[in-house]
Amino acid sequence: MINNLQQSDYVTIVFTVPETHADYVREAMGKAGAGKFENYSFCSFSTKGIGRFMPNSDAHPHIGAPGILEEVIEERIETVVLKEHLEVVIETIKTAHPYESTVIDIYPIYKIGCK
Numbered sequence: 339m340i341n342n343l344q345q346s347d348y349v350t351i352v353f354t355v356p357e358t359h360a361d362y363v364r365e366a367m368g369k370a371g372a373g374k375f376e377n378y379s380f381c382s383f384s385t386k387g388i389g390r391f392m393p394n395s396d397a398h399p400h401i402g403a404p405g406i407l408e409e410v411i412e413e414r415i416e417t418v419v420l421k422e423h424l425e426v427v428i429e430t431i432k433t434a435h436p437y438e439s440t441v442i443d444i445y446p447i448y449k450i451g452c453k
Contacts, residue, residue, distance in 0.1 A: 346447040348375070348418045351427070353442040354389055355435055356401065360413040363434045370430035371423035382417040400436040418447065 351372070355363045367373070368380035375381055389412040393399040402408035419427050428442060 343448045343450070346449050347420055347422075348447045349421060349424060350416060350445040350447055351419055351424075351431075351442055352414065352416045352445070353431065353435075353440055354387075354412040354414050355440070356389075356437075357386065357411045357413055359434075359436050360384065360415065363431060364415060366430050366434035367417065367427055370427045372419045372427045372430075373417045374420070374423075375418055382415055384413045384415050386411060386413055388412070398438055400438065 364380070364382055364384075368382075373379060373381035389410045390407065391402070391410075392407045393402055393404045395404045397404055399408075401410055424444070431442060432440065
């Protein structure tokens with residue numbers, strides 16, 4: 339059992355992006371400081387899946403039209419970010435991301451998984 343867990347200076351962020359824009363968003367977030375760990379930079383992990391959504395009548399979707407259910411091949415991107423760079427990285431992702439809104443999950447990392 340691990341006692342006295344302490345949070346790291348890093349967090350993990352996770353979000354999805356259309357496959358067509360994944361490389362662009364990964365590059366932008368890497369330049370903003372995401373994915374830097376020890377002697378490495380631009381580190382991330384991706385899995386592909388299908389995102390589903392239906393824009394409402396007030397939406398201005400990048401893909402699809404209001405009232406129509408859409409399915410888009412997306413990548414789920416995961417990376418680490420130093421907490422001190424988190425705000426800049428989040429804003430960079432939101433700027434580079436083609437959707438008018440996106441969900442970005444933020445998870446704490448404990449020192450056993452990242453310094």
